[in-house]
Amino acid sequence: MHTPEKGPANRFRVIVVGGGGTGAAILHDLSLRGFDTVLVERGESTSGTTGRHHGQLHSGARYAVNDQESAVECVEENAILRRIARPALELNDGLFVAVSDEDEAFSGRFLESCRACGISTRLLAAEEALALEPNLTPGVRLAVQVPDGTMDAWRLPMMFFSTARSQGADIRTFTEVLGLESVAGGVTGVRVVDRRAEREYTIKGDLVVNAAGPWAGQVARMAGVNVPIRPTPGVMVAVRGRLSNMVVNRLSPPGDADIVVPQRNLSIVGTTSWFVETPEEALDCPEGHVEMLLEKGAELIPGLRQAPVRAAWVAARPLIGDKKEESGRGMSRAFRCYDHRAEDGVSGFVSVAGGKATTLRAMAERAVDLVCAKLGLDPPCRTRDKVLLPHQAFFSRG
Numbered sequence: 001m002h003t004p005e006k007g008p009a010n011r012f013r014v015i016v017v018g019g020g021g022t023g024a025a026i027l028h029d030l031s032l033r034g035f036d037t038v039l040v041e042r043g044e045s046t047s048g049t050t051g052r053h054h055g056q057l058h059s060g061a062r063y064a065v066n067d068q069e070s071a072v073e074c075v076e077e078n079a080i081l082r083r084i085a086r087p088a089l090e091l092n093d094g095l096f097v098a099v100s101d102e103d104e105a106f107s108g109r110f111l112e113s114c115r116a117c118g119i120s121t122r123l124l125a126a127e128e129a130l131a132l133e134p135n136l137t138p139g140v141r142l143a144v145q146v147p148d149g150t151m152d153a154w155r156l157p158m159m160f161f162s163t164a165r166s167q168g169a170d171i172r173t174f175t176e177v178l179g180l181e182s183v184a185g186g187v188t189g190v191r192v193v194d195r196r197a198e199r200e201y202t203i204k205g206d207l208v209v210n211a212a213g214p215w216a217g218q219v220a221r222m223a224g225v226n227v228p229i230r231p232t233p234g235v236m237v238a239v240r241g242r243l244s245n246m247v248v249n250r251l252s253p254p255g256d257a258d259i260v261v262p263q264r265n266l267s268i269v270g271t272t273s274w275f276v277e278t279p280e281e282a283l284d285c286p287e288g289h290v291e292m293l294l295e296k297g298a299e300l301i302p303g304l305r306q307a308p309v310r311a312a313w314v315a316a317r318p319l320i321g322d323k324k325e326e327s328g329r330g331m332s333r334a335f336r337c338y339d340h341r342a343e344d345g346v347s348g349f350v351s352v353a354g355g356k357a358t359t360l361r362a363m364a365e366r367a368v369d370l371v372c373a374k375l376g377l378d379p380p381c382r383t384r385d386k387v388l389l390p391h392q393a394f395f396s397r398g
């Protein structure tokens with residue numbers, strides 16, 4: 001096993017801020033490339049958006065028509081995750097279902113766009129779709145089968161954490177970054193508080209990577225720089241009973257209540273979309289969202305209307321954005337890395353933002369390539385092929 005060189009306590013080559021899926025994948029990539037690293041997360045690991053999302057392993061089809069950059073990222077990463085993280089996935093495929101004239105008319109562009117993005121499709125007549133998924137509305141006109149799937153939103157990042165820890169990475173939960181340390185306009189570390197011990201201390205590093213998801217703008221402001229994050233919450237509602245085996249999407253441009261993801265014996269209907277200034281404003285489900293999700297979702301699977309509700313919750317997307325957009329539906333799900341030395345004159349600090357849980361590994365690869373370039377090193381990325389340890393390994397000792 002490769003173990004990175006350890007420096008003095010609380011001095012690391014690279015410090016990662018944020019313990020969601022993105023931070024977990026960055027820590028894993030850094031460790032595999034031989035860096036001495038620490039990750040700080042203010043809550044429990046995955047306690048931000050990562051632990052709350054829908055769990056759709058995207059094939060990219062949802063974004064093929066309007067957001068091809070994200071669609072291509074998803075189809076590539078979907079194939080890689082099948083190789084390296086199989087136990088966190090259910091390879092149950094997805095069905096895009098047309099239930100109206102408009103949906104049917106959209107199918108031509110949809111199929112053409114999927115082809116252009118390299119996403120495989122299988123066109124099904126209504127009877128074929130109903131034979132596969134008998135709980136679909138009898139009004140289904142046609143459907144397209146794609147390589148979507150279901151992921152375990154918690155197990156997937158925990159597999160990255162397990163493997164990173166086995167390579168020697170240091171993971172500090174309940175450790176909140178209060179501020180960035182800097183010398184002569186360059187970031188040199190983080191000032192943190194250990195929330196369990198209520199103890200403040202400093203961690204020094206050659207480079208700090210901001211992977212704070214919808215909070216990335218707040219962390220960037222600690223260095224006096226801007227990362228244009230627009231926290232964009234969405235509501236999801238889980239009902240009891242697995243009403244489909246495949247992930248069911250409406251065959252239309254992305255909108256509200258157009259996805260049903262089967263998770264074990266639940267069906268999760270999502271989502272809605274609006275903007276907030278800070279993710280903390282997105283803790284409660286706004287009035288009417290749950291009812292609307294069930295009503296519109298029932299246009300795809302009528303049984304959703306009668307199914308008992310198990311839970312409803314909100315999470316904030318870390319979208320990169322333009323203030324003019326109204327709800328977030330038109331904003332790209334692609335991701336960006338920011339070199340704050342080149343863009344803002346602040347050295348020792350990079351940010352990665354946007355993306356999807358499906359693209360966490362690619363976000364990490366791009367962010368760590370940037371880290372390497374800044375440190376003048378070129379160890380190759382090995383995360384495309386490194387099969388991850390099971391999530392249980394995170395808890396085993398020795």
Ligand SMILES: Cc1cc2nc3c(=O)[nH]c(=O)nc-3n(C[C@H](O)[C@H](O)[C@H](O)COP(=O)(O)OP(=O)(O)OC[C@H]3O[C@@H](n4cnc5c(N)ncnc54)[C@H](O)[C@@H]3O)c2cc1C
Pocket residue numbers: 017018019020021022023040041042043045046047048049050051052053054055056057058175176177178211212213214215219232233234235236270271314315316317318354355356357358359
């Ligand atoms: C409604 C909804 C549905 C979604 N469905 C899907 C889906 O089906 N499939 C899919 O692929 N993607 C989905 N996504 C997108 C996906 O959830 C996100 O892109 C992904 O989880 C973001 O991960 P992250 O690690 O970047 O952010 P986060 O998981 O939010 O991680 C950031 C972490 O930083 C920590 N942090 C913040 N500030 C500090 C600080 N000062 N000090 C220390 N730590 C700090 C936070 O506590 C948090 O844990 C969905 C998103 C939403 C909102």
